[in-house]
Amino acid sequence: MSKHTQGGVAGPIARARRRMVEEGDLCIGELLPQERVEQAVERHQVRFRERLYTPLVTLWAFLYQVLGSDQSCRSAVARLLARLSCVGDGPQQRCPSAKTDPYCKARQRLPEGLIADLARQSGAELHRQVPAAGLLRGRPIKIADGTTVSMPDTRANQKCYPQPSSQKAGVGFPMLRLVGLICLSCGAVLDMAMGPYAGKQTGETALLRQLLGGLDAGDVLLGDACFANYWTTASLLGRGVDLLSHHDGRRRVDFRTGRRLGPEDHLVQWPKPPRPAWMSRRMYRDLPESLPVRELRVAVDRRGFRTRRLCLVTTLLDASLYSAADLAAAYRARWNAELDLRSIKQVMRMDVLRCKTPQMVRKELWMHLLAYNLVRKLMARSAAGAGIGPRDISFTGSLQTLAAFAAVWQRPAPDRRVNLYAAVLRAVATHRVNDRPDRVEPRAVKRRPRKQTFLNEPRAVAVARLLKAG
Template sequence: MPFKELLPSSIVEQALDELKIKYYQRLFDPIVTLWAFLPQVLDTDKSCHNTVSKVIAYLAGLKVEIPSLRDASRTTDTSAYCQARLRLPETLLEKLFRETGGKLEQKVTTEYLWCGRKVKVIDGSTVSMPDTIDNQKTYPQSPTQKAGCGFPIAKLGVIFSLTTGAAIAICIDVLNTHDIKLARNLYQFLNPLDILLGDRAFCAYADLAAIKKLDCDAVFRKHQARTTSMRKGKILGACDKLVTWCKPKICPKGLIQDEFDTLPSTITVREIYYYIVIPGFRTERVSLITTLLDAKTYSTLEIVGLYGQRWDVELDLRHLKTTLGMDILRCKTPSMVRKEIYVYLLAYNLLRGLMWSAGTTYRTPPLRLSLQGTRHHFNNFIPELLAAASTKRQRIYRTLLKVIAHKPVSVDALSGLSSDIAPEEVKHGFVNAA
């Protein structure tokens, strides 16, 4: 498959060695099982029968005898593949998913950075799964539903790259977990000088302090529980000021007392506000909180424009859940559910890698390309890529990139009904979003 830039077989073998995973030489070893699992989540028919059929067809083309075919009654038996998926360690799939996101980040050049820095965006979502006893025990259904009337649901916290759209890290927990708790498990995956972008759910004193401690910065929407006073703070502009936040008097829920004790007594943050004016609707005031205090390097308009791109995380989650079909998982045990999520994220990152290669090769913004179209082209090109010799395969691969980059998606189609704000639309604290 055309993923050699992000996930060559050598990377898989290296990960197996690093994790000290031992396995027998059999038809469905970890590498073959992984390469079968990936097309399974990318296909519209996600059944194991369909996946095993593809493996059989490929091996038949290579004139390789399959042991199970000696018995005609076991020709379409999926037990060997299902058992192989059970043997795949979660740690291996999680490691490969994070490595692909990281390798794609390494391809980002200076021209794609925001004010010379990389931006990550964070958000939470949910996925459902089959109603089995084990799944219900580990990921209980919503408490508002009667027993037997709902499905187990897992809560996800995900960090995406704003530049490439790739998933960088994920945290999986039960439904009633607050987004901010998931986020605190994800900060460890930030790199120094990263900027984290998020909505008001993540705008807490402890989190801003933790992000600054990692030598990173944050841009969050101000939490609705905090009041806005224009009389306090150092004025930087017409709608821009520096304010000092004081440490809470009591330890907030979800924070360990030892962590609370180490927080600084005060932090200085920057507050930017503007208005969204849409004819026929009530004017909405938006306040942003950021640790980017240098107004010369990070202007008001730049920060407001950056927050407008926060909507991209909604599109990324929609691609994962709706385009690829991760919203309803198929596995019947908690361990397999987590593996399925990691493989979805791995497949999603590999598609983003194709989009990045296509966009940068043919000078089209990678985020303007269609992920659904990329998946369609990928699935249609796979038989030709597998059947071609190495020289011909390179030509087919270049053709694949060309057709992926052929028809960019319009900005309106990408943004939908979002309230994205372009920097040039902000004047004197007012935004006309009509």
């Protein structure tokens, strides 16, 4: 018994729970070892009772809740009860309650830092195991990109993550801004910073400053135009990290100035702007008076593409090592981050969260990222066995395969367990993604959505109006 255990009860349910934990799970046990979870529980000094919903069992149920197609707490409890029935003592075993209250309270007791640490560890481990993408002379490339998610309209959520000012009071939804750090070679989310959608120090550049610890010397960061500024560039260079981003359209580019490297390719100096309010005077004094950066413009000669000319800015100054074509190819790979965020938000349905308090919203976010990284880990292992790259496999197909095999997993013999896991890897490797970099499709859908009237007033007001009219 852990030193943080407060005691518990013995009986058929406790024995079934122990057997379920000891036998592990078909894929999750292979992707997220029990020892790692137990170490995280000890590190965060989680106190719990030896009842049904221990941290390990709660984490298992929470994980499959975000992986499942129905992400309700009821389905999570039902899945857990079905699992207990398979490892129990038979018909004489008393089945635990199907109510969701104990499970919801157990989720509240899980520390947010525990789930966040597991998500970061899984991403970092996968990043170390997968070779670099082969761009920019094999340097490790990470992508920073931002997005937003919404959540239920509760008073607590509105207070912590207010809805945009463009939405009317009572008909909008709280919104949270995210900035993620994504590995280009494998798609793993290495870290995530979050904050309110609006307000001081809530923009993507401010959130990126919270993620600088996840960058190592020698990395190359791909970013959007909002990161092409003096402060972000200076912070990255101070850590030995190079930047490649789209040029901020507000900054004028004149290729007649600076040191010419080629056609529409030159080196210029960015002067240090006045000190911002968030920066200390000492930090401001330590920054250089100017930064050497490289600005270049490349042509996009692909029929059907909206963009014809692309202006880039980078700290990779040596044109003999990094040609304009190499930089353009590397920046084009930044689109993978958009696809990765789409997989998390659309395929895993993280775009609309379910929890009603800010604390649980953040736990739900980290649990989605942990589940996403575990699926990516499964894809990487399958790709290694098939001799292909991790991004050559479909994320949706891998998620469907993982859910299907986990649903039929009951109590196989130890020798069958190895065979079943090998079958999962073979099945995942068959879901290939065709390499069609120049594909052109209209940004439109053929099937029309069903017409539905939108609420333009608070629901309570609308209900009162209907009752009065009736």
